Amino acid sequence: MKKKKVQWFWSWVIGSVILRLILLYFPKNLNLSSRPEVSTPLTSLRRLAEGYWLKQSSVSPYAGSMYHGSPLLLTLLGPLTVTRVEGQPDHLLCSLVFVIADVICAMLIRAAGEKLQVAYSSRLQFLGLHNLSENSELLPSGDFAALVYLWNPFTIVACVGLSTSAIENLMVVLSLYGACSRLTPLAAFGWVMATHLSLYPAILIIPVILLLGYGPDAPPRKLFWQRKNLDVGNSTSSDSCSEEEAKNQLKMAHVFSWRLVVLFLFWTLLWSSYVLVLCGIYVQQYGGLQELFKRTYGFILTIQDLSPNIGVLWYFFAEVFDFFRNFFLIVFHGNILLMIAPLALRLNHRPCFLAFVYILISSMLKSYPSVGDSALYLGLLGLFAYELKDMQFSFFLFSGYVGVSLLSPVMHNLWIWRGTGNANFYFATAIAYACFQIILVVESVSAMLNHDRMLTKLYTAKLQNVKS
Amino acid sequence: MGLSVSMLPMKVVLLMLLIFLCYSVAYSSSSSETTMHTNNWAVLVCTSRFWFNYRHMANTLSLYRTVKRLGIPDERIILMLADDMACNARNKYPAQVFNNENHRLNLYGDNVEVDYRGYEVTVENFLRVLTGRHETAVPRSKRLLSDEGSHILLYMTGHGGDEFLKFQDSEELQSHDLADAVKQMKEKCRFKELLIMVDTCQASTLFSQFHSPGVLAIGSSMKGENSYSHHLDSDVGVSVVDRFTFYTLAFFERLNMYDNASLSSLFNSYNPNLLMSTAYYRMDLYQRHLEEVPVTNFFGSVMKTIYTDSAYRSWSNKKIRAAKSKMPLDQSIFDSDGRVLRKSDEEDQFNNLTAEDYIRDSVGQIWSAILSNVNTFESTDTFVCYGLVLMLPLLIFSTWLSSK
Numbered sequence: 112m113k114k115k116k117v118q119w120f121w122s123w124v125i126g127s128v129i130l131r132l133i134l135l136y137f138p139k140n141l142n143l144s145s146r147p148e149v150s151t152p153l154t155s156l157r158r159l160a161e162g163y164w165l166k167q168s169s170v171s172p173y174a175g176s177m178y179h180g181s182p183l184l185l186t187l188l189g190p191l192t193v194t195r196v197e198g199q200p201d202h203l204l205c206s207l208v209f210v211i212a213d214v215i216c217a218m219l220i221r222a223a224g225e226k227l228q229v230a231y232s233s234r235l236q237f238l239g240l241h242n243l244s245e246n247s248e249l250l251p252s253g254d255f256a257a258l259v260y261l262w263n264p265f266t267i268v269a270c271v272g273l274s275t276s277a278i279e280n281l282m283v284v285l286s287l288y289g290a291c292s293r294l295t296p297l298a299a300f301g302w303v304m305a306t307h308l309s310l311y312p313a314i315l316i317i318p319v320i321l322l323l324g325y326g327p328d329a330p331p332r333k334l335f336w337q338r339k340n341l342d343v344g345n346s347t348s349s350d351s352c353s354e355e356e357a358k359n360q361l362k363m364a365h366v367f368s369w370r371l372v373v374l375f376l377f378w379t380l381l382w383s384s385y386v387l388v389l390c391g392i393y394v395q396q397y398g399g400l401q402e403l404f405k406r407t408y409g410f411i412l413t414i415q416d417l418s419p420n421i422g423v424l425w426y427f428f429a430e431v432f433d434f435f436r437n438f439f440l441i442v443f444h445g446n447i448l449l450m451i452a453p454l455a456l457r458l459n460h461r462p463c464f465l466a467f468v469y470i471l472i473s474s475m476l477k478s479y480p481s482v483g484d485s486a487l488y489l490g491l492l493g494l495f496a497y498e499l500k501d502m503q504f505s506f507f508l509f510s511g512y513v514g515v516s517l518l519s520p521v522m523h524n525l526w527i528w529r530g531t532g533n534a535n536f537y538f539a540t541a542i543a544y545a546c547f548q549i550i551l552v553v554e555s556v557s558a559m560l561n562h563d564r565m566l567t568k569l570y571t572a573k574l575q576n577v578k579s
Numbered sequence: 580m581g582l583s584v585s586m587l588p589m590k591v592v593l594l595m596l597l598i599f600l601c602y603s604v605a606y607s608s609s610s611s612e613t614t615m616h617t618n619n620w621a622v623l624v625c626t627s628r629f630w631f632n633y634r635h636m637a638n639t640l641s642l643y644r645t646v647k648r649l650g651i652p653d654e655r656i657i658l659m660l661a662d663d664m665a666c667n668a669r670n671k672y673p674a675q676v677f678n679n680e681n682h683r684l685n686l687y688g689d690n691v692e693v694d695y696r697g698y699e700v701t702v703e704n705f706l707r708v709l710t711g712r713h714e715t716a717v718p719r720s721k722r723l724l725s726d727e728g729s730h731i732l733l734y735m736t737g738h739g740g741d742e743f744l745k746f747q748d749s750e751e752l753q754s755h756d757l758a759d760a761v762k763q764m765k766e767k768c769r770f771k772e773l774l775i776m777v778d779t780c781q782a783s784t785l786f787s788q789f790h791s792p793g794v795l796a797i798g799s800s801m802k803g804e805n806s807y808s809h810h811l812d813s814d815v816g817v818s819v820v821d822r823f824t825f826y827t828l829a830f831f832e833r834l835n836m837y838d839n840a841s842l843s844s845l846f847n848s849y850n851p852n853l854l855m856s857t858a859y860y861r862m863d864l865y866q867r868h869l870e871e872v873p874v875t876n877f878f879g880s881v882m883k884t885i886y887t888d889s890a891y892r893s894w895s896n897k898k899i900r901a902a903k904s905k906m907p908l909d910q911s912i913f914d915s916d917g918r919v920l921r922k923s924d925e926e927d928q929f930n931n932l933t934a935e936d937y938i939r940d941s942v943g944q945i946w947s948a949i950l951s952n953v954n955t956f957e958s959t960d961t962f963v964c965y966g967l968v969l970m971l972p973l974l975i976f977s978t979w980l981s982s983k
Contacts (some may be wrong), residue, residue, distance in 0.1 A: 166960075186963050289978075296977035300970075378977070388949065389966045392959055395950065 120254050124217065127261040128210060134271045135206050143272030148519055151479035152416045153179055153309060156192065156205060156273035163189030171397030173406040176415070180407065181308050182393040183386070184275060202273055209270045209277040216281045217257040217490075223288040224253020224494045227463055230327040238334055238570055247497045260490030264516065269483035276483025279308045283487060286315065287466055290322035295371055298323065299378030307386055310411050311473040314447065317455050318469060321462035323371040328461040330566045341574065413440060414478045419537055421519060422480040423545050426538045447476050457560075464498075464559055467491045468552060475548045482516070485548075495559070502558040504550060511547040515540055614771055617728030619880045621646045621656045624705060626737030626746045628662035628697075633817040634808050636664045637678040638736045638778055638824040640686035645831045646732065647690075649879025657708055657723055659695035661737075661747055671815060678820040678828070680812040694721050702752045709733075709760045711769060727768035732776070732877040736824065739779030741802060742787065758788035765791040772865070774842075774877040778823045780805040783859040795865040797846060799823030800856035807855050822854050836879055843869035 134141065144150050144157065152158065162178025163185055165171065172178050172185055191204040200206075228247065235244035260266055269276050286301025298319055305312035387400065394403045410416070417425045424443060431439050450472055458465040467488055474484030492499070519540040525532030623646070625639035643658055665674050665687040676687040695704060707713050708723050725731055738745040742754040764770055775796040777785050782798030789796065799806040799821070808818035809825040820828075830848050834840055846869065849858040862869060875881045 182963070183967055186960065186967055292982075294978050294981055296974060296981055300974050374981075385966075385970070389963050391946075392949070392966075393963045395959070 120258070123258050124214065124261060127258075127267070128214060131206075131210050131213070131267060131270055134267065135200060135203070135210075141271065143268055144274070146268075146272060146520065147419050147523065148421045148482050148516075149268055149272035150274050151420050151481045152418065153411065153479050154274040154276045154279075154481055154483060156188070156202060156275065159185065159188055159275065160192040163192060171394070171402070173397070173402065176406075176410075179410045180275065182390050182403070184278070184308065186393070188275070205273060206271070209273065209275075212277040212281045213261065213266060213270050216277070216284050217261045219281075219284045219288045220260055220490055220494065221253040221257035223284070223291045223463075224251070224256050226288075226291045227327045227494060228252055231329065234329045238330060238338060238566075239573055240566070240569055243566070243569070250497050252494050252496050255496055256490055256493030259493040260486065263486050263489050265482040265489065266486035269481065269486055274481060274483050275308075276481055276486070279305060279312075280483065280487040280490075282308060283312050283315065283470065284491075286312075286319055287322070287463065287491075290319040291327050291463065293323060293326075293371060295323065295374040296378045296382075299375055300382050303379055303382040303386060307383075307390075309477075310408050311447070311477050312470075314451055314469050314473060315466055317451060318462040318466035320372050320375065321455070321459055321465065323375050324367040324369070325460070325462065326368075328463050330570075331460050331563050334567060334570050337570070337574065341577070411478050412444065416479070419523070419534070419541075420479055420481065421541050421544055422475075422477065423538075423541055424476075424478060426534065426541070443476065447473055454556075458556075461559065463491075464495055467495065468556060471548060471552045471555075475545055475552075492555070495555070498562045499555055499558045501561065502554050504554055508547055508551050508554070511543070511550075515544045515547065519544070614728050616730060616771060616876070616883070617726060618655060618882075619651050619730045619732070619877065620723060620725045620770075621651050621732040621734070621878075622659075622708060622723060623656065624659045624700070624733075624735045624737075626661055626700065626735065626744060626752075628747055630664070630667055630669045631817055632662070632737070633664050633676075633815065634820050635736045636660060636662065637676055637686060637819050638821050639734065640676055640691070641678045641684075641820070641824060641828050642734050643691070644684075644686055644688075645828060646878055649831070649834070649875060650836050651878075651880040653690075653692045654720070655880070656692070657694050657721070658692065659700045659705065659708075660693050660697075661700040662697060669816075677812065677815065678825075680810060680814065680819065682814075692720075698747070700747065702746050702750050702756070705746070705752065706756065706760050710763045711767065723769070725769050728771050729769070730772045730774070730876050731770045732774050734776045734778075735785075736778040736821070739777070739782060739785060741781050742784045744777070744779060744785055754785045755788045757785060758790065761789060761794060762791050765793065772876070776827075778806060778821050782806060783861070786861060789861070789864060792864050792866065795842070795860070795862055795869075797858060797860035799854065799858055801859045804856040823849070823856075823858060826850070826853060831874075831878065834874070836875065836881060838875070839873050841870050842872045842874055842877075845874055 144155070150156070158177045159180060161175075162172035162180070165174055165178070166185065166189070172182070178185070188205055188208065191208065192202060194204060195201070196203055228251070232244040232248050235241075235247065266277075282301050282305035284301075286298050286305060289295070289297030289299075289301055302312065302316060302319055305315070390403055391400050394400065414424055414428055417429050419425055427439070428436070451469070454465060454468055458468070470484075470491065471488045474480055474488060477484070519537070522532060522536040522540050526534060526537050621643075623639050623643050625635045627635045639658070639660060643656065646656060647653070664670060665676050672682075674687060675685045678684065678686055695708075708721070711723060713722055723731075735744060743751040744757075745751055761773065764773075771793060773791075773794045775786055775794065777783070777796070777798040779785070779798075780800060781802050781804060782800050783796075784802050785798065786794075786796035800823075807822050809820045809822045810818065812819045826849055827845070830840075830845055846858070846860050851857050873881075
């Protein structure tokens with residue numbers, strides 16, 4: 112049964128690549144890169160081209176406040192924006208880079224999903240919940256999540272609309288995959304690059320450390336302690352081989368592997384100093400690293416550009432008085448920071464899901480959200496399809512997302528082009544989008560916690576059965 | 580006892596600071612030798628009205644034309660004409676002003692920008708222009724926006740006498756007022772060098788009270804002498820040019836922008852017999868030798884261009900400018916066609932300055948070592964590109980290592 116999806120998996124992947132290519136070569140100009148939902152001041156390729164042109168004219172690429180991204184992206188994608196191939200659409204090479212990034216991201220999600228599934232089912236088996244582990248293996252969540260990521264309209268639109276969020280998503284998934292497979296250099300590289308490209312993945316350091324320390328998602332740790340107590344009680348129940356395995360499982364469950372975490376921090380330092388040296392050399396003539404940080408991270412944190420997007424901050428900061436601006440910047444960014452600790456405490460046994468929740472919250476409350484950010488967490492949502500299958504309001508959310516993604520361009524058109532609407536029309540869809548994201552995060556977390564409670568109930572029932 | 584011994588290095592430091600301060604004060608006070616010549620300005624004033632003073636207008640306009648031809652743009656010329664001759668009802672040739680009876684040259688061409696006209700030419704406005712003390716509403720085109728490196732040509736013509744110059748037939752500018760205004764200008768660092776040229780009767784008395792350094796003055800006649808007009812144009816009906824200005828123009832018509840004719844050749848070209856007066860010049864306040872000063876220092880605008888291949892470093896100019904002003908002028912070399920080529924080791928001096936700013940501690944030293952290695956590549960872009968591409972095999976290798 113697991114093989115059923117695998118046969119068609121690669122054809123679906125190739126199909127998604129073909130769809131992207133069709134959309135790229137579409138005869139009529141789809142103009143996706145000018146949609147505010149797709150390209151933000153941070154991810155727009157047009158701005159990157161402008162920054163590259165400024166650099167070629169021996170001016171700082173950050174002059175003129177067009178480009179606010181990383182100099183490394185400028186080195187990578189800049190020359191590609193100017194090379195033109197005869198008879199092909201504009202920016203073809205950049206689009207191909209984004210398509211490749213999407214495919215690699217999907218592959219990484221699939222591999223991470225496989226690792227997660229293997230670890231999870233082995234934990235379940237260790238706990239004795241064999242039928243649950245068989246059920247979880249029915250659905251290959253890795254493949255499912257990869258296909259969701261590739262065929263998500265948001266991802267396709269972000270890729271065809273030439274948004275650099277494809278590369279940012281790739282880095283985030285790379286770090287999660289590296290953490291799932293306990294490969295510290297990979298995880299460190301992914302985290303450093305993701306933070307460097309856009310500031311918000313910095314909060315993913317907590318789930319990555321938890322992943323490296325405790326291992327992939329597992330049932331709550333107290334179940335393992337109960338099992339340990341049970342084993343101590345029944346020392347004659349199993350032979351030596353499985354006893355060794357049991358002891359290993361116990362060790363893995365509640366011992367925090369500091370060695371991996373220290374290695375991870377070491378690699379983080381290494382990669383970040385490498386990146387900083389490269390960036391410093393690149394901008395040495397234009398103000399140095401201080402100027403770089405002011406223009407990239409400073410721009411993200413101080414929300415200097417108030418052009419409309421699918422987030423909620425632009426409308427608010429257009430109205431706030433200058434006197435209170437700093438206060439509200441702290442409030443909005445603190446909103447993300449304050450959610451980190453409680454979620455980490457509650458979900459520390461499921462670090463991958465914690466990462467998903469963090470990504471969802473940051474993509475909702477970040478300064479310049481776009482649909483590329485939603486593409487990432489909707490893809491990762493597929494990884495937890497088994498645990499979240501009992502999620503409430505799933506159909507409501509699905510229709511909500513579809514409705515918002517259809518209405519938002521309409522409202523934008525009404526506001527900007529026809530002039531028969533105003534900013535409130537567009538902001539209404541942005542608020543609705545934020546509401547749906549909030550409902551999604553609340554329902555998914557509660558569904559996961561319900562799943563945990565169900566596991567606990569099943570396990571204690573089983574224990575009672577064994578005892579009695 | 581122990582206190583005085585430990586205070587000794589402090590005393591030495593304080594003494595050195597004091598000496599350094601003295602040097603810097605002395606250095607900055609003689610800055611007129613070391614400030615760079617930045618631009619040229621011209622203030623051309625015609626002070627008399629009425630149709631029979633046509634020649635004063637023609638004097639001023641001919642000098643305006645000369646100065647523009649030799650390179651000073653309109654934004655650095657303040658032209659003050661007390662009356663309108665070109666469109667005067669008595670002008671047989673409307674909108675045309677000539678300075679010669681052969682009518683070869685129309686001075687009032689299609690490109691004349693008069694800043695102060697008619698009744699705006701007053702002693703008060705003239706002194707305001709010189710000292711820069713205007714009302715806030717005065718536009719920039721009517722201001723003398725010179726800085727401490729400017730060379731200013733001040734040409735005044737009209738009716739004058741012993742220690743005065745008549746404005747508009749109703750008021751006078753006195754020589755000590757002019758001297759005070761020039762003294763204010765010097766204190767406010769509004770010029771580096773000033774050449775005053777006066778074409779009136781008893782002209783040289785007008786600058787007898789000057790005390791400010793850097794001022795060179797020439798007048799068309801001495802005390803007790805009159806300055807005469809050159810010839811009468813019987814067609815227009817009035818005299819069209821004064822002698823002093825006529826011979827000045829005759830000198831300049833032979834020149835173009837790149838000629839190296841010196842001020843001494845200009846001053847020596849005045850023949851008292853032809854002028855019918857003695858052109859007297861005062862150079863005791865002017866430090867340079869007149870043979871070394873080209874006339875284009877005042878009458879034209881030949882800018883020193885610094886040719887460099889490197890990219891324009893806008894952000895580091897703030898640090899370099901402090902050092903630039905102390906750079907002496909005589910490091911420049913004159914090329915054959917009059918442009919200045921700066922020596923290439925000055926470029927290295929600038930590089931050393933920015934490098935020195937980085938070296939603050941050991942991290943800065945490592946940084947400069949990296950930079951010097953980087954500069955061997957033809958551009959930093961390729962280096963960063965290589966670095967970026969190198970990250971991938973490094974990543975693969977490290978992952979492979981850690982997975983073992």
